[in-house]
Amino acid sequence: MRRGLKITLVAVTGAALTLSASACGGKKADSDDGGGGDKKSLKIGLAFDIGGRGDQSFNDSAAAGLDRAKKNLNVQTEEISAKPDEPDADKESRLRLMANKGYNPVIGVGFAYTTAIIKVAKDFPNTKFLVVDADQCKVEGANVSGACFSEEQGSYLVGAAAALKSKSGTIGFIGGVNVPLIQKFFAGYQAGAKAAKPGIKVLPPKYLTQPPNFNGFKDTGLGNEAAKGQLDQDADVIYHAAGGAGIGVIKTVGQAGKWAIGVDSDQYNQPAVAGVKQQILTSMVKHVDLAVYDFVESVANNTFKAGTKQYDLKNDGVGYAPSGGNVDDIKARLEELKAKIVSGEIQVPTKV
Template structure:
């Protein structure tokens, strides 16, 4: 069957076609479906599901905060299930809507909704600190200046998880290294500002950074481009971004949003709700190694990183989660 994806107009939000039984829907966060990062990972998971099953889904891109609850309600009224959302900002809208549609399954990726108050919601979280620790190790072993850096998107605890895990990984292999950290902003526009990402990267380079990790959605594209232009290494996030700047992207911290979407669509109406966490043990996070970067990461580095990954999975090595106590042992915010 030919793959069909039905894109709704983000401006009109007109859902006029009724869903077939168990048709899923996907709502992207601000930053755009093709951000080459978080949202695009969600899209890739949905299209993989459609290609493999012949199923169909509807999707929509948000252009403003006000559209979140409206889109959720209209999808629910049309009978789509599960309704999958990407981004923590959907937590409150889903909590407001889910009780009105008890027969509809909702999924929040990166968000959290009280499972007792909303038994028809699945909250999917990730151990970002674990994957970030591994790419931090790679950065700490690659730096020649003994200074590396981090560019975050919106300054929220979730993004501080990335930064904190990264700093811990750097310090684990290079205790004398300095880690510079900057956030792009304090509101959702921070996810889609590649110019600001470029400016922050240039400032970090002027302070000695020769490896920069971006966890900033589409803003990170400016980080990766500037790193390539200035001749330093960058580290991508969420999706495998190694191909964007071949030879300059050292690796990418993988956050398997694609698998989360694929699994939810596969489960369909039988989706089990509640709260789950994707981590190293279930391949929810990791780092990328492919033809674009395998020549720039030494075997000795990979051996050390894989060893640490095994220790994290077994519980022998614990990476501190910033959100557990709003603190980071390796980095001051």
């Protein structure tokens, strides 16, 4: 069992919230006095995106960073998930609740938290805030940090992999919600595919929902149906950027004996897709865990800096997963393309 205290916050209805706490066996968490001269214990509040911990994709990558902080640093945590189609007021309410309870720093996972965090941070100038996937990579405030990712760079590499491994000559892309962030994934994917194999056919992107409906990041049924549609159009490699809904994509594509490409986490090792893991070609890994841990560590060490930080191929903020060995035969080509992106020889587009 993990040493220390685990505190979980659960949304009930609207902005109503209930708190439950349970202690694991072993020694109690260090007190704020930090016995023996330790630093004062940080109390981290983290608000997940839709799907929460357990989505086996974007949120779980954030959770891994939080878990690493609990393991390596003197911290306590509180976490909560978003609800589909909730108003910004609900996001503000949970952020304010955590800040009022003394949680510092406070983290919002997902671009949808950007506006709420900037607003709440003004009322809590002594609390440090992080928004993961800051909308348009912009934040405001002396106590606000934003983590941004070059998703298009990692997507370029998995697009190249898709084109090189396709036998039908047709590949597909399924995005969770039609927003600029997810459009970046497709732009990089298409560019990488066409660079690796100019004659490849890239189907028009399929977005599961349109904003303000964000259920496309959660509903596996929508992912399943979209995957069937692209398989029917002869796609034999399909890349998803759909969070939890992507589990439906992977299962459907895998069961059809075609290649699926995961996103955010290395999905080859996720329990939900264990039955079709051999059909996962690769995953575009987005190290949200690194961004969360870097931020917490900066607060703990008093090295926090406001503004945005970019995570890209150069600093291993994004990349592709080799798990399963399915890209071993084309890895040299992928590494060649990666080196050209890092050097600046290849400029990856963020828009189609």
